[in-house]
Every structure is written in C-alpha cells, then in structure tokens.
Amino acid sequence: MSPRAAAAAFEAELGRAIDPASVEITGTAFPAYHLSPSSTGEICDVVAACRQHRVPLHPVGLGGRPSHAPEDRPRVLLTTRRLDQVLLLDETSLLVEAQAGLGGLELERALARRGLSLGDYPPAVLASTIGGILAVRTPGKSSARHGFFEDAVVSVSAVLANGRLVHTRMAPRRSTGPDLSRALCGSEGTLGIITSAVLRIHPKPEARFLCAYLLPSVDVAVSAVLLALREEAMPSGMRIYDSEEAAAHFDGLVLPEGQALLVAATAGPTDLAACDRDLLSSAVHAEGGGETDLGLAEAWWRRLHGNEPTLAPAPALQVMARSSKLRGIYAAVRASAQTLGAAARAHLSRFDLDGGVMFFTFTRDGHVLSGLEAGQVLATCAGAADAAGGWLLGARAAKLDSYLLALKRALDPDELMNPGVLG
C-alpha cells in the first residue's frame, strides 16, 4: 500500500474511532494527527486503530508536542486534556478519582472547596495534568508528611497497547501479587495511557506554623533537619539555603559567610503541628542554631504557593540523595565548580526519611551562568554529584533496560506506545 493510501485507510479508521471534531492534522508527507478524545472509549478505539495501522502514538501533556516524536513517519499525538472530570469523591475514605486530563491545580482547587487537599505538594509540582504527574517521575513530588506523590495512588485505569481499558483494583493495601498500578506510574506512556487514577487525599490542615532558623553551616543545618525527622517530626516543608542562595532569594539578605538559613512549615491538627515545630526547634538548638526573622519563612511560603514571584532563576542542577550523602554532594559540587572558575550555590529541600533534593545554581563573578559556559560547568558538576552518590534528575536504572524492553514487548509487541522514550 502506498503511503498515501495507508494514510487514507488510517484516517478512515480514525474517523470511526473518534469524533472528527477532535482531530487536527498537520504535516503533509508524514501527517501528525493531533487527537483530543473526549472519552476513554475513544482512546481505546484510537489505540486499536494505531495498532492495526502500525502508527506510533505519543501522549502529549500540557506542554504541547513531545520533542522525541520522529517526524519522518505518520504519528498520533494524543492529549487526554478533555478527560478532566472528578469521577468520584469518597469523603469517608478520603479518596478521589480524577481523570488523567484534569490539572493538578484544578483538582486541588476543587478539593479545597470541600476542606480537602492532595497534600503538602507545592503548586509547581501540581502544575501538570494528573496523568502527566503520574506518568513522568521527578524527585520533587515528595513531602515528609504525605510522602511521595505516587504513594497516593490507590488504583489507576489505563488503556494498554491492545486497546483494552484496564483498572487496577482499589484497596488500601493488598497482597495479591505485584502492585500493577506502579508498573504504569512513571512509565511515560510506554506501557499504556493512564486515563484516571484514584488518589488518597487529606483534610486541609487545621493549623500551620512557619519558622525560620539560622545555623552555622549547611552541614549543620542538614544535621538539624535529619535529627528532627528522626524524632518523627513531619513538617509539611523544609528548605535550607546556603548564604549565597539566601542572598539571591531574599533581596538584601546578608548572612555571615558559610552560614545557612532553614525555613520550615508544619501543619496538621494544632497539637501535632505545634509538636513538629517544637521538635524542629529543639533540633536546631541542639545543633547550635537559633531562630531568625520569621518574615523569611513567610516570604518563602508565599513564593512556594505562587503568591509572590521568585527572585532567583530556576536551578541548573537537581540532585536527589540519601541523608548521609547530602553534605558530601554539596561539598563535591562546590569544589567541582570552583575548579572551573565558577561558583555553585544551592538550596536543599523535599526532605524526608529517604533523603532530600539539592538544587544548584552556577555563577561566575556573581552572575548566573548561561549558554555554553553553563553547560560545561553543569556537566562537570553533575559528574561530581553522581560520583558522590547522588541521583540526577531524569536518571534511570539503566541496568534494568533489557527487562523494561521485555516488559514493553510483552504489552506492546509492535512498539507503538510512545516509542523512543525510556530507552
């Protein structure tokens, strides 16, 4: 069949699968079919059509087109954006079932109206669709109090490559084989298209306390945070700034060289929130630190929640690390930047019992690096962070690639589901 005839046949099939009003075609020699189905049934039919005609299917999030979709063959670019309903709200069990195309922030707003919340996740983390948040894993989606965002998943519904809609069954915990939901989460559309998810939700906190501390160094601040976590404090957010980062984030703030700023928020039932604040405070004092201007914590909180613009540019390097590695990585990256005549400053955040995430920005003579220069420093510093035991943003368990491929082939023998992603 000629390419033109094949395209015509596929388009005819698409016409049966999905409302033509939901289809937009761009490109001529190798058309790209932009589809925005309005039901899971349509997605099933589209996937089946793709399989029958060997047309690859790339999911598209809020960001637009996927950069990796090769343009030298016909392809489907599918968004779930129109699946944007809350399907179920179980206030007795604190569960919500949301469709994949619903924005995280939209869902959070809907929950807030009923005194509920997805949890201690800053708006930046939720600024994607529910499907996107679950399909693509990044280390920022974690909080000491509510854990990793994915842990909130009770079940998912997804369309597999065979065009079948599957639902993993809902239960608080189970012992009936592997957690099948977790095969789909983080798989970036390569194993199936998530169409909805049941998520654990939380009551909006009764009380919230902010606090700000000054500590002799970043290392000591990390020790204080770890001590508080060990004492079972579960703050809803904590962030450590080194003195350079503090100056960049808080206009005009001058900390003595080497000192660190720790800002935190605790939340929950009033007694628990107060308990967590006191635990953090005693940890700080035990490590030789003390209280500082509360206005700094308030400013941090306002920016975290998008109520005030952040002054500093987005960080260049994100590194996730276990607790014991944080200090070593901080030192290694700083030393590494110095060898190139640059400087690295950082804030550390997203702490829980598994560790924390470090956000580095590179400067030279006080100016944030950009372009080629930044690239060189970034590459060297990323190497240093990796060698010091950190996990870089977007890292993969490469040694398991052959099994991922085998898993994909078992589900998607024609390799049509988001091909080219995840090795």
Add this chain to the structure above:
Amino acid sequence: MFDPVDPDKLRVALEAICGARRVSLRLLDRSTYARDMWPRLLLARRDGEAPAHLPQAVVWPEHVREVASIVKLARELRVPIIPYGGGSGVCGGAVPLHGGVTIDLKRMRELRSVAGEDLICDVDAGMSGERFERELARRGYTFGNFPSSIYCSTVGGWLATRAAGQLSTKYGKVEDRALGLTAVTGAGEIIETDGPHRALRGPNWNQLLLGSEGTLGVITSARLRVSPAPQLSVYRGFELPDMATGIEALRRVMQRGLRPAVLRLYDELDTFMASLGDKPESNAPTPASAGARAPAPPAEKGALPRWPAAEPPKAEGWMSRLVSLARDDGARKQRLRAAGKAVTRAALAHGSLANRLAGVAANTAHRGCRLVVGLEGSRIRTEVEADLTFAELEAAGAKDRGEAPGLAWLAHRYAVSYRMSGVFRDGAFVDTMEVASSWRRLPDLYAAVRAAISAHAVVMAHLSHAYPDGCSIYFTFAATADGARHAERLYDAIWKDGLAAATRVGGTISHHHGVGILKAPYMAGEHGEAMALFRAAKRALDPDGIMNPGKMGLGAPEAPP
C-alpha cells in the same frame, strides 16, 4: 510442561554449584519441603497421606551467584524453581506443584549492614524474622514488622508476599519499607533495584517484584528502611458498643493524621470468646500473673519476647477452648460460663447455628467490642499522639479500660498461631481470611464475608491494619468434618464463598497472606484485565515460565515451543 529430569544428572549439576553437602535428593528432605503451613495441606497430612507434590531436589545456596547458577541450570534442564523461606506461608505458595528444585534461602542469613544516618539496612533474604529484629534491636533500631510468624518466617518470605506485622499501622507493610531488592530473575540474571524510585524514571521494579511470590524471580537480599528503636510505648484497652461505632472510631483516628502502632478492634464474638477465661472484674489477665517464662513488662514492653508461646494457661485462645469443649474436657468446662458452653459445643459441627447462638450469647454478655491501642516511637511525638488518639477514641464513643487489656495483648501476641496444631490434632481445622477495603466499603465487607463464612463455620473477626483510606479485616474460622476429603470440601467452600463475597463488595481478597495456590482461582476476579500487566511482567522476567509455576493465577506453564 516441564521435562522429566534424570535425578543423577540433576544431583551432579547441583553439586557442581553448591557442593554435595548443600544438595539433597533424599525423600525425607523432599517430603519436608513438599508443603508450607497451608491449612488445607495439613488436613491430608493429619490423616497420614503422603504429599501429592514433591520437589526433585532441595538446595541451600549461600550466595546470590549460586542462586543465579541454579536458576540457569533449571532453565537448561527445564525444571521449575521454588524459592523457600521459613515455610510459614498459609496459601501453599511453596508447594512444588510441578516438581523442580526447591531453593531454601535460609543459609543466606546475615544482616550485612545498618546505616544509622540513612536509617537503612542491607539484609539477606533468608534471615529469620526473629534474628533480624533482635540484631537490629541490639544496634538500637527496628524494622517494625512483627507478624505472628516472626519466629518461623524469613525476611525474603515477607517481601515475596507483601507481609504485614502487628505494628503495621505505624510502620507500614513490608512494601512500604523496602527501598531496594537484589533478585535472580527467571532468566538467571542478578538484578538490583536499589535507588529512590521517586528520582528514577521508568516503572517501579521494587513494586513489581514485591509480592510476586517467587513467580518472577528469587529475592536474595534487600535494602530496607529501619526506624530508631522506640523510646516510649503506650498501650491501652478500650471498649466500644458495637462494630459500626468501632470502625468509625478507627477511621477518625487515622484520618486525623495519627499513627498508632496498634489498633485492633475485635468484633462482638471475638471479644466475647476472648473474655470467656477472664475474671468477671477485669477484661483480661494482667501481665503480673504471667508465668515465669513470660516477658515481664515494662522491661520488655514492645520488644520481642523470648518465647512465642509464653503465657499463663488461663489466657488460652478461643480455639483451644472450642476444641477442649468438643472433647468434653471437664476441668476446663467448669471455667466457662453457661453462655459460652452452648456456643462452643455446637460450634465445630454446626457452624451456621453456632454463629447465631454465639451472636445471642455475645449480645447477652454485653461485652461490646474490645479495642487494643498501642503507640510507640520517639518520646515527645508518641506522648502527643497518644493523648490525641485517646481523646479521639473517647469522642467517638470508646470507653477507656486502662492499660491492662493493652498489655495483656502485648504479652501474648505471638501465642495464637502456635495453637493451630492442637486444633488440627483434635480433628477440627482453623484458618484465617484477611481481606481489606476502603472505609466506605468496610461495613459491607465485614457483613458480606462474615455472612458467607457463617454458613459453613464459626467465624469471628478483628480489624488490625488501619490506613487513612481503609482497613483490613481478619476473619478467623473453625469447623470440623469427618475425614480429610469432607474437610477439604468444606474448607474450599468457605474460601470460595468468602472471597467471592469480598470481591463482590469491592474488597481485596488478600491483605497480607498472599495468593499461592489457595487464592489463585480468584486472581481473575481480583484484577480483571489488569492481569495482563502481571502476565507481561512474568514474560519479561521469567521467559521460560520456570519460576514457581502454577501459582497466583498466572495459568499453567506452557509447553515449550
């Protein structure tokens, strides 16, 4: 299916990997490894029947490389591999349905390291649960998983079945505590899944291997979360008027963000049976009256007692009481009040009638529902949480019964499982069914499963693993029938009806015991078309289908192409 294999050839090949002393083809060893603690197998065993399925060989590797070599050999010879831990499973997961090589991991049994600052440890899969907790306690930590099988189960067995312990409400189930696994896949390759899965892209391999019960690979070691040993533990007993009020009270505690280690709510019958041996004034024996071998709170409060079955005779469980009554044991009978007698005599032979009588008796006794609450952890947070928890419970209608019922539970918490053999010896059988659901479905789940089992057996239940979004219900049932065949038919009917009821009302068929052979027929109802994902993982990790075949509803092993 699998190829017949020449025993001598198999022996020589296995001995080349592990040496002669760690390979056995002796009938005694093969019979020993033919079963686990699945009660259905004990029925035939009691009647002296030989095991229906035997492994062709048993091996005791000491290193992951040996495990990999054994699996590679099994691939070559096309014989199954059955991983074996403590043999304490209750679903037949370790039964060699298609023969093969049983790999006992208990010689891989070291706690390799404990990283205090990271609160993680590296441990071999074959380490016994008891030794694991003791070693951690010596260093000032706890893993927090205290199943009643802790004296006879292994860390690897826990991970392979997604086990839960008595303190799971605080510490989580083992899948919440596992950060990385080393496993040998069905391809004979060693894989490591360590890494924070919130930072790594791709599917979460930990969550795919956990609970796979040896059908995808053999877990050989793990990196697990540990917690500092508790500085404080607080135990308390409460009484609630009925299950509905109790369920609501538990939900309120969990949704307040509180994390007690223990929240055990016993239904009316369970409360009533447990109270039959009590003095009228107190709901439970006080630990001070415990025998010389019993742990002595508060010194050992929360820690692992030295003897699992250490308890005073009067704190015997309902099971032994049922059996002793069935035997018309005069001395014991005298200790029971009239209501109890009526129930227990009829119980074993006429489950349905007994349940009705028991209900009447329990209601007449006005015992309500007993709730045991325990909190432990760092001093300050535990104190604050205890106050909030107790206040929340009282606000929900619970009456504080003081420390004694809590401590009594704590003192005897490992004893119950060890009474099973007596029940079987005396001609009855007993088993447990642990289902779970969201809070909204929980009252239906309790009613539906209870009604389904009630038709066949005496049944009672408690809630013991609570989450903010739901809870598990642990049903215990006992019955009797003449001869193993009749008993098996009755046993199967109980499970069929009980699990069908759980599925019908939207619960899961297993919270922490696993699937094995027992629940394999119900996996299709449990997962529906999502089983395609499990089957895909099976094909990816075990291309030849040699890993623990015939289990978990993955279908019969296929013939070679």
